[in-house]
Amino acid sequence: MAKQFTTLSSHPIEELYIPESISGFDESRDLGQPGEFPFTRGIYPNMYRGKLWTMRQFAGFGTAEDTNERFHYLLSQGQTGLSTAFHFPTLMGIDSEDPRARGEVGVCGVAIDTLRDMERLFQGIPLDQVTTSMTINSPAAIIFAMYLEVAERQGASLKKIGGTIQNDVLKEFIAQKTWIYPLEPQLRLCLDTMEYAFTEVPKWHPVSISGYHIREAGSTAIQELAFTLRDGLEYVELLQKRGLQVDDFVPKLSFFFNAHNDFFEELAKYRAARRLWARMMKEKFGATKPEAMRMKFHTQTAGCSLTAQQPMNNVVRTTVQALSAVLGGTQSLHTNSLDETLALPTEESVRIALRTQQIIAHESGVANMIDAFGGSYFVEKLTNELEQGALDYFKKIDEMGGMTRAVDRGYPQREIIEAAYRFQQQVEQKEKIIVGMNDFTVQNEKQPELLKIGAEVERRQVESTRQVKAGRNQAAVEAALRDLKRSATQPENMMPVIRNAVREYATLGEMVNTLKEVWGVYKDPGYY
Amino acid sequence: MAPLQIMERKLRILVAKPGLDGHDRGAKVIARALRDAGFEVIYTGLHQTPEMIVSAALQEDVDLVSLSVLSGAHNYLFPEVIRLLKEKGLGDVPVVGGGIIPDEDMPELKKAGVQAIFTPGTETKDVISWIHENVKPRKL
Structure with a gap:
């Protein structure tokens, strides 16, 4: 059998793309101008000429004091936004003294038990001058409440502070799995938090509808696109049922995608995501304001792509992934550190990760123009195919009665595990090469110095x-x-x-x- | 012919996720690969306490306990499962671990009784051959 050429997600690829590859392509309908419907080229008319993406490294370990120190370090190094990683007990709503937290305290993120910890976490950081993203889902309402309290005690107005809480519980059941309550009450809490934020904290993004974890769990690019956007549509429907208007609240929703290894597949995914969301909002939900059609998103390079073997190579992987996110028009970006497949990053490795973004922003020249690959036969074709792949999934999910039902019966979960298993087999059969892992290996490697979280x-x-x-x-x-x-x-x-x-x-x-x-x-x- | 029947019995393997992390991609891929390799696999699901895992091992009469942790809590959780297995008279059930385990943690874990540790990049076929070579059906 002839060798098959595919994307990382096993999507077939032609040898050469020609004008006929995109026959029927209508420039004004499918591409448009940046900052205009359907936003394929980007959500702002001037994109990075107006403002670079926010460089936002996810950080959290030890106690609130330890992480506060890391926050100050990152800001001193030119980072432009904060992003908080909580330890697993906090993500699961468990206090540090609970027996179930044994061995986990401060290990994979920062330990937050009470408002006092939150006060220490943001000590000396004016919350009306920095935006903060918090990766918190099932207990998001509580952590958000703590943050609001800290802001108010600093004298910052809730009308002025900005940031994001992840608060995307559908994808918890699908992929990240820090769930607490059954689906229905978990959704109620999530929607209450959003609805409260819409009026009381108007600059806040009270949900970050996330494909990142879906991809990390082993999905394909199309599945990431489809399940994430379908989750988004589910929230829009549920908020509409609460009597809210699409034009009012959709601008407050934000998204979060993965940047995996296959440069063009990822690039096309971001373009397809923007266009598909805009079309859905306008055509299906009747949005009339452009802000209610344009998709803002954060990107993180793929943690699951990093190898424990020859970890310095991860810097190169991360650079390629970050490039796809920037050329794909992301609003903010986290670049993984080279040692993140072994432990939480050291100060040195996180600096290299941040410098990677700064080199892309200030040296590579890619931020000078908008949507550099727009009009490429290949990229337009791939964008179309990913969009169509997502629409096919939407149809199946709609037939099941919507995303909540589909999640309840385990449909996206099973699709993802199928894809993950298929990928593992491809790696073991060397149909997919992972440099340093299943090819180009070296013997007797020594691990780099890692960050240690002491039992104290x-x-x-x-x-x-x-x-x-x-x-x-x-x-x-x-x-x-x-x-x-x-x-x-x-x-x-x-x-x-x-x-x-x-x-x-x-x-x-x-x-x-x-x-x-x-x-x-x-x-x-x-x-x- | 009794010994022959014992030889033919499929190995029963408990794939378990102790602790609070939700990273179950590895555990599920392993569970699937072991099932495809002809073993009987019981998967606990996420967020199990060491007590829950040992109770499942007891109820299911397993021949091997395979633990997966990606949160960094392995230094507490792996030895704790082994301690409780011994307490319940299951000290002869071998325990293996997988996940993000730094090299420097391995000697202590081995000393605590973890028989093998499979880190990122391990192929499922290597896990399967390790099991064929090292795990025998328990005499119940």
């Missing part, structure tokens, strides 16, 4: 939270938790009662457990 972090954190609990007004905490429980059974927005409990220094775990009493927990169906 857990002791310090547990002790610190005990002190916070000893110093608070216990009766007020209990009253706030009772009110939280009541609110969970009422048709009301839960954010005000959550904000109140946060102010009284109720712990994250106390609040999450209170709601578990009402809603129960989600159990992993364990599809494989």
